[in-house]
Structure formats: structure tokens, C-alpha cells
Amino acid sequence: xxxxxxxxxxxxxxxxxxxxxxxxxxxxxxxxxxxxxxxxxxxxxxxxxxxxxxxxxxxxxxxxxxxxxxxxxxxxxxxxxxxxxxxxxxxxxxxxxxxxxxxxxxxxxxxxxxxxxxxxxxxxxxxxxxxxxxxxxxxxxxxxxxxxxxxxxxxxxxxxxxxxxxxxxxxxxxxxxxxxxxxxxxxxxxxxxxxxxxxxxxxxxxxxxxxxxxxxxxxxxxxxxxxxxxxxxxxxxxxxxxxxxxxxxxxxxxxxxxxxxxxxxxxxxxxxxxxxxxxxxxxxxxxxxxxxxxxxxxxxxxxxxxxxxxxxxxxxxxxxxxxxxxxxxxxxxxxxxxx
Amino acid sequence: xxxxxxxxxxxxxxxxxxxxxxxxxxxxxxxxxxxxxxxxxxxxxxxxxxxxxxxxxxxxxxxxxxxxxxxxxxxxxxxxxxxxxxxxxxxxxxxxxxxxxxxxxxxxxxxxxxxxxxxxxxxxxxxxxxxxxxxxxxxxxxxxxxxxxxxxxxxxxxxxxxxxxxxxxxxxxxxxxxxxxxxxxxxxxxxxxxxxxxxxxxxxxxxxxxxxxxxxxxxxxxxxxxxxxxxx
Ligand SMILES: [Fe+2]
Ligand SMILES: [Fe+2]
Numbered sequence: 001x002x003x004x005x006x007x008x009x010x011x012x013x014x015x016x017x018x019x020x021x022x023x024x025x026x027x028x029x030x031x032x033x034x035x036x037x038x039x040x041x042x043x044x045x046x047x048x049x050x051x052x053x054x055x056x057x058x059x060x061x062x063x064x065x066x067x068x069x070x071x072x073x074x075x076x077x078x079x080x081x082x083x084x085x086x087x088x089x090x091x092x093x094x095x096x097x098x099x100x101x102x103x104x105x106x107x108x109x110x111x112x113x114x115x116x117x118x119x120x121x122x123x124x125x126x127x128x129x130x131x132x133x134x135x136x137x138x139x140x141x142x143x144x145x146x147x148x149x150x151x152x153x154x155x156x157x158x159x160x161x162x163x164x165x166x167x168x169x170x171x172x173x174x175x176x177x178x179x180x181x182x183x184x185x186x187x188x189x190x191x192x193x194x195x196x197x198x199x200x201x202x203x204x205x206x207x208x209x210x211x212x213x214x215x216x217x218x219x220x221x222x223x224x225x226x227x228x229x230x231x232x233x234x235x236x237x238x239x240x241x242x243x244x245x246x247x248x249x250x251x252x253x254x255x256x257x258x259x260x261x262x263x264x265x266x267x268x269x270x271x272x273x274x275x276x277x278x279x280x281x282x283x284x285x286x287x288x289x290x291x292x293x294x295x296x297x298x299x300x301x302x303x304x305x306x307x308x309x310x311x312x313x314x315x316x317x318x319x320x321x322x323x324x325x326x327x328x329x330x331x332x333x334x335x336x337x338x339x
Numbered sequence: 340x341x342x343x344x345x346x347x348x349x350x351x352x353x354x355x356x357x358x359x360x361x362x363x364x365x366x367x368x369x370x371x372x373x374x375x376x377x378x379x380x381x382x383x384x385x386x387x388x389x390x391x392x393x394x395x396x397x398x399x400x401x402x403x404x405x406x407x408x409x410x411x412x413x414x415x416x417x418x419x420x421x422x423x424x425x426x427x428x429x430x431x432x433x434x435x436x437x438x439x440x441x442x443x444x445x446x447x448x449x450x451x452x453x454x455x456x457x458x459x460x461x462x463x464x465x466x467x468x469x470x471x472x473x474x475x476x477x478x479x480x481x482x483x484x485x486x487x488x489x490x491x492x493x494x495x496x497x498x499x500x501x502x503x504x505x506x507x508x509x510x511x512x513x514x515x516x517x518x519x520x521x522x523x524x525x526x527x528x529x530x531x532x533x534x535x536x537x538x539x540x541x542x543x544x545x546x547x548x549x550x551x552x553x554x555x556x557x558x559x560x561x562x563x564x565x566x567x568x569x570x571x
Contacts, residue, residue: 022558025565036539038547038564041557074342076536083544090548118463118545119485 002057002302003088003096004295005081006278007064009248014065035076037063039084041091045276047299050333055302058093059278060084064101066248077101078109086117089126094307096127097298100247103129107166107314125309128301130294132311133329134266135170136322137293138245140336141263142171142218143179148338149239149261151217159185159216161209162223164193167245167266170317171220176203177319185212188223220265221246233257264337266293271333290337300328349532351470357416359530364411365418366426366524370458371404373427374487377434377450385443389494396487403480410473426523429516430454437509444495444505449513451491452549457517459484460541461533468532488545492552499554506553507563515567517542522571539568 008014011031018026026037043059062084068077081102088096098106105111106129115122146153158175162168163186175181184204188194194206213219214235222245238259244251245265255262273288294311301310310325311317350356375397382393411418430449437445462481466474495502518539525535547564555563 023561025562025569029569032536033568035536036543036568038540038544040561073536075534076540079537079540083540087544118459118541119482 001091001093002055002298003060003091003093004057004099004298005060005062005084005088005096005102006099006295007062007080007101009066011065011067014063031065031067031071031073034063034065035068035073039063039080039087041087043276043278045274047270047274048272049303049331050271051331053303053332055299057299057302058088058091059276060088060091060096061278062102064105066101069101069105074109077105078111081105082111082114082117082122085122085127086120089123090120094126095298095301095310097130097294098127099130099292099295103131103294104247112313124312126307127312128294128297128309129166129311130292130297131166132170132317132321133268133297133300133325134245134293135167135174135317136326136329137268137336138167138171138220138222138243138265139174139178139322140326141243141265141338142175142220142241144336145243145261145263145338146218146241149241151239151241153182153218154180155182156217157181157183157185157215158218158220159187159207159212160220160222161187161212162221162246164188164190164197165222166311166314166317168220168222169197169315170322171222171245172197172201172204173317173319174322176201181218183215185216187212216240218243221251222265231255233260236260263339267291267337268293268296268329268334269337270296271335293334293336296329296334297325300325300332300334303332304328349468349470351414355530357414359527360411360414360416361419362422362527363524363531364407364416365420365423367407367458367461368404368411368418369420369423369427370454371400371407373431373434374450374454374458375400375404377446377454380438381443381446381450384438385441385446386494392490396490399483399487403483406476406480410470410476413472414470426520430513430520433513433516442505442509444498444502445509447491447495448506448509451487452495452546453513453517455484455488455491456542456546456549457520459488459545460538463541464533464537465531488549492549495553503554510563510566514563515571518568518571 008017014034015027040061041058042061046054046056048054062080064077064080158181160168160172163172172184175184186194186198186204186206187209198204198206217237218241220243233255240260242251242255242260242262243265244262249264251262267290269289378393378397378400382390386393434446434449459481462477466477469477521535521538543564547560550560550563
């Protein structure tokens with residue numbers, strides 16, 4: 001059994017979903033109510049691999065809402081994630097992916113220091129951030145989508161915004177070692193981490209965002225931008241491929257210009273339909289087939305019986321691990337989203 | 340990403356703290372006292388086939404009460420017992436009525452599910468903000484309360500088919516009282532560093548888990564555990 005910990009995208013969204021699912025007790029409630037709401041298993045479904053293997057999964061709704069961060073209900077936000085994890089573990093799930101803001105909150109507020117949730121000791125081996133698969137998928141999206149838009153990677157400059165994060169650093173490692181990109185621009189806020197990353201890669205240049213973007217043929221966004229971004233789109237190259245691998249995905253509208261191709265990053269398509277209900281209420285174009293790569297990682301770990309926290313901690317993602325999860329991804333019928 | 344605000348440092352000797360503590364401590368003492376009484380009543384009148392077990396639970400509740408009395412003394416606080424009696428009066432009355440009518444399912448829902456879960460939620464949220472003396476005592480107590488909750492769960496699970504309708508009815512009548520009681524102590528609890536949303540959440544999680552163990556579906560659990568919360 002694998003698990004997914006997810007959440008809805010706004011209070012308004014949560015209210016309408018509760019109403020659609022037939023929970024009037026939850027539908028008319030304000031943020032205070034959601035700050036008190038317990039985690040729920042809202043879906044139980046099967047996934048069939050391209051190999052024919054079938055596994056079962058559960059979707060845990062954490063009742064976290066992004067408004068909790070915006071309104072400084074930080075303690076409530078952290079409780080939602082820990083409670084959802086405890087709920088998943090108590091439900092006997094072998095491996096659970098922390099989706100959306102869950103892994104961001106877990107890392108940012110150092111929830112690994114909290115092991116006890118009520119009468120349960122959390123077993124972190126049963127959880128994964130899914131970041132290895134996400135990083136792998138973003139890299140494949142860069143490699144496969146760039147030529148489609150007339151960009152030859154061997155002659156291209158790639159900017160990675162959020163380069164020092166868990167996913168960002170993995171993407172930089174892959175692009176340095178496994179592709180022929182001409183130049184790599186490392187963009188992030190923390191200068192010390194940037195310098196360390198560059199020393200590790202022995203490749204790429206550290207640049208501020210406003211200098212990096214006008215030089216980039218490909219931009220990979222893996223920073224978490226809760227409020228979107230204030231960038232002058234006219235200074236971008238044309239063509240320019242933008243892979244939006246951050247959470248939430250809010251690049252689309254900012255860069256709606258001719259010659260600028262925005263791709264939803266870290267999304268995979270499964271070759272077979274998944275019969276789940278919950279994905280109909282998250283924003284996917286093809287809900288039966290498209291899903292976040294981090295969610296797919298827990299499926300892959302279940303298919304491969306790798307019941308371990310495959311992606312965990314910061315900057316632990318190696319090329320070897322990306323290879324391993326990448327091979328599993330292909331074998332079980334997942335493809336990076338390319339349109 | 341916003342940062343986590345540092346937890347406020349508690350001044351356990353301040354007048355504000357001790358004033359709030361006089362009511363919260365009294366509630367806890369009264370709750371343990373009534374729990375002792377309720378389990379003894381069940382042993383004597385309605386569940387004589389579980390007499391030994393229930394007497395054991397009752398004795399634990401008595402120990403808990405003494406532990407919390409010591410917590411009050413340790414901070415030189417006199418618990419406001421009349422306030423606590425009044426606080427529990429409706430739930431206490433409903434238990435007494437069910438006892439007199441021989442409704443064992445309702446009695447178990449009130450004591451073993453609602454009151455135990457209420458205690459578990461309060462103790463879980465209190466432990467991280469308690470003074471050292473009270474923390475040690477509360478940590479020991481909360482372990483026992485899970486056993487008490489489990490006693491009710493197991494009995495109701497074994498009798499789920501016949502108990503289901505009465506459980507739903509008793510939930511409708513009694514759960515709204517919990518939300519009312521939490522509202523009444525919201526301010527005092529906040530002085531002690533216990534936030535209402537965390538208390539409600541902990542209650543709903545533990546109560547929901549108990550209902551699921553007893554045999555309710557997850558949809559029923561969601562409805563039952565949120566009953567009356569909207570209008571509270
Ligand atoms: Fe007790
Ligand atoms: Fe008890």
C-alpha cells in the first residue's frame with residue numbers, strides 16, 4: 001500500500017470540494033475550522049503498471065490550506081502535516097509521498113525534530129518527499145522539450161532558479177553531468193549555499209536573477225513562490241523554454257508572451273488510466289493520467305517494493321538515485337509531461 | 340515562507356497564569372473525580388460482567404485526580420471547584436440519566452469516548468507547555484487515558500450492530516456540549532499556552548479514530564466527529 005498526502009489549493013477550493021463530496025458540515029466553514037480539521041483518507045484506489053503489476057493506494061487529505069501560511073497560522077500548518085503523516089502511518093501505508101506544500105513545510109520548519117505525534121512515534125522511513133523523481137522528470141522535460149522549441153542544449157544557457165534547494169541542486173547535478181548544456185546559471189538567495197553548490201559542480205556561474213534571465217534559453221523554476229513573481233517578461237530571450245517545477249505553479253500567466261513556452265514541470269503522465277476520484281479536483285488537464293512526479297514516486301517505490309524514505313533530507317539526491325527512479329518510472333509507464 | 344514564531348515563555352508564578360490555572364486545574368480534578376465515579380457506577384449497575392476491569396480503571400482515575408491536585412499545590416493554586424462542577428454539569432446529568440435508564444451504550448459514549456478523548460486532547464496539548472512537575476504527572480496520566488478509551492472502543496466494537504443507532508443518538512446529544520465546554524475555557528487555556536484550534540483538532544482526531552475502530556465508515560466518522568461544531 002502506498003500513500004499520498006495532499007491538500008487543496010485555497011479555502012474557497014476546499015469549501016467547494018467539501019460541498020461536491022457531500023460534506024455540508026465542512027462546506028460552509030472558515031479558516032478557523034480548517035485549522036482544527038483532522039486529516040482524512042478520502043480516496044482508495046488501484047494503479048496498474050505498464051508491466052501489468054497492480055498496487056493499491058490511499059489519498060490522505062491533510063486539511064492544510066495555503067491561507068494558513070499567508071495568515072501566519074504556522075503552528076496549524078505544521079500540525080496538519082504531522083497529523084497527516086501519523087494518519088498515514090496508522091493506516092498501515094508502507095510508503096507515503098508528501099505532496100504540494102507538505103514537503104516544503106516539513107523541511108522549512110524542520111519537522112524532522114518532532115518524532116512523536118500523540119501516541120505514535122513517526123517512522124520517517126515510511127515517507128518520501130518524492131523530490132528525486134520530480135528532479136528526474138524536470139531534467140527529462142528540459143532535455144526533451146528544448147529541441148521541440150528549436151533550442152539545442154549543446155548551445156544553450158540554462159538558468160536554474162532555486163538552484164540550492166533539494167530539487168534545484170539535483171537538477172544542476174544532472175544538467176552538469178548528463179547533458180551538454182553550454183552554460184549553467186545558478187540563481188538563489190543564499191550566497192554561501194550558491195558558492196558551495198558551484199564548488200561541488202565545478203560548473204556553472206552564480207548570477208542574480210535579473211542578470212541570469214536575459215541570458216537563458218531555458219529557465220528551470222524550482223523555487224517556492226507562494227505569491228508569484230515580479231519579472232519583466234520582455235527581457236527574456238525568444239524562444240525561451242520555462243519549466244515551472246515550483247509549487248504552486250504560477251508562472252503561466254506571468255510569462256504569456258509569443259516565443260516563451262511554459263511547461264508544467266515535475267508532472268508525469270501515466271500510460272494507463274488511474275481510477276481515482278480525488279485527482280478530478282486538483283488542477284490537472286487530464287486528471288485520470290496526469291499527476292505530480294512526487295506522488296508517482298511513492299507509486300514507483302511500492303511497485304519496486306522499495307519501502308524506504310528514498311527522498312529525504314536536503315541535498316541528498318544523487319545522479320545514481322535519479323537513474324534508479326528514472327528507470328523505474330519508464331518501466332512502469334510514466335512519461336514526463338511535454339505539452 | 341513565513342517563520343515560526345518562538346513559543347512564549349510561561350511565567351508559572353504570574354497572577355494571570357495562576358488565575359487561569361485555578362479553573363483549568365479544577366476542571367481536570369473534577370473530570371478525574373467524575374470519571375472515577377462513572378466507572379464505579381458502571382461496574383456496580385450496568386456492566387457487572389466487567390466489574391474487575393472497571394474497578395481498576397476507577398482506581399486509576401482516583402490516582403490521576405490526586406496527581407493533578409498535587410500540580411495545583413505545587414503552583415500554590417486553589418482550584419475553583421464550583422466552577423468545575425458547573426462546567427461538567429450537563430455532561431454529568433446526561434450520564435446520570437443514561438445510567439438510571441440502563442443505557443450502557445450512551446454511558447460508554449459519554450465517559451469512555453467523549454470524556455476520555457477530551458482528557459487526552461487536553462493533556463496532549465498541555466504537556467509541551469506545562470511546568471516540569473505537571474508535565475511528568477500528565478505524561479503518565481495520558482498513557483492511562485488511552486487504555487480507558489480503548490476499553491470503551493472494544494466493548495462498543497464487539498456490540499457495534501446493536502449499539503450503532505444509540506451511539507449516533509448519544510453523539511448528537513452530547514458532542515455539541517464538548518464544543519461549548521471548549522469555548523468556555525478558550526481564554527483560560529490560551530493563558531496556559533494551549534490553543535483552541537489545536538485542542539479541537541486533537542479531539543477530532545482521537546475521537547474519529549475511536550469511531551473508526553468501533554466500526555463506523557470514514558464518511559460516518561467525518562460527520563459524527565464534526566457534529567455541532569459549525570454552530571458552536
Ligand atoms: Fe483519568
Ligand atoms: Fe480516564
